Amino acid sequence: MLNLRQSLGISLGSIGSSKLRSALTALGIVIGVAAVIANVTLGASFNQYFTDEIGAVGSNFIVIYSQNTNIFYDNQLELIRNTPGVAGASPINQQMARVTYLSTSRQIDIQGVNEDYGEVANIRMESGEFLTDNDRYVAVLGAEVANEKFDKKISVKNPIDITFRREDGGVVTRKFIVKGVIQDPNTTFAQTGVEPEIRIFIPIDTMNEILGIDYYGGFFIKAESLEAVRTTGDEIDRRLARSLGVPNRDLENDDAKPYVLFDQIEILEQTDQLSAALTALLTSVALISLIVGSIGIMNIMLVTVAERTREIGLMKALGFTKKDILVLFIIESMIVGLIGGILGVALGVAAALVVNSYLELPNIFPAGQIAIGFVVAVGIGLIAGVYPANKAARMDPVEALRKE
Known part of the structure; x- marks a missing residue:
């Protein structure tokens, strides 16, 4: 009876003698x-790319937008700030306004916020400082606005004129001094509507004073932790709904509320589902290649059995048992699967590195799934070799030796 070392030696010799096959x-x-x-x-x-993109939008954020005008006031802002789990909250108003710098005018999205917005939205400054609640006629510009929108770059302490349109139809122009320029977060994720690089931020109290209003269009809120986002958002939702007169029976009905609330967890879940669906689709297509590969192994092993019929007969005549023959062919098949698995993992990782580099994606290599892919390759080699090996082991030595 052959031992494992002898079986490996014979199998490797057989593989080496037919390199092309x-x-x-x-x-x-x-x-x-x-x-x-x-x-x-x-x-x-x-x-990971989606997670990083969402993280660049804000930390543990909850976003609320009103669907009707003038429903959010200071009472709702205080209600949100006093909700357990809230680490910061900024009211938001926004308007597309004409911005003039030197002799150039552009339509820019103006957002009124408070100083909490800087922390909630993960604002990083390229130069200068972000707004404080004591500021009045100062502005903080997104990197794209400051560096690309106008004929000349806008720097800290430069004056800009912003022309607003009031609800009564009147037009008001005010001069603002640039306090800071926001660093471009390099995110393309715009689902939250938070893209600081293309906006100008001014104190919300100043904006409301200019527009002649005392209400807010929404809130950008930070929870104490990512784990607390969902529970904090649910509590804010309940409190807001009650304060706005939503009946108790409709508290769970989003369509009955005059506002929209979503949070970071919700967006992460959506992107996880998208990523999982994409991965499942691509992997399913790839598994077809593995199945085709296993069929190829089986076919070639069957051809190998036919080619080596006389050799098998000679081995049996020399005393090799049915088990010896079975083990030899299975080991040969597994070695082929092992070699294919090693080369396949190397090629797959190299291909992923190239694609990630081209698409500017982070390099994430799930070791567990890579190991599973490798084991599957060896397993396929084993399974594909069982039938041909069994066929070889069952051969009658006399008939095998007569085979031409």
């Missing part, structure tokens, strides 16, 4: 495993 056998596994590894890695990288 062995390479073609392994090729299907290489392509299949590489496709699975690359797609799983890309899915994980996309998921």
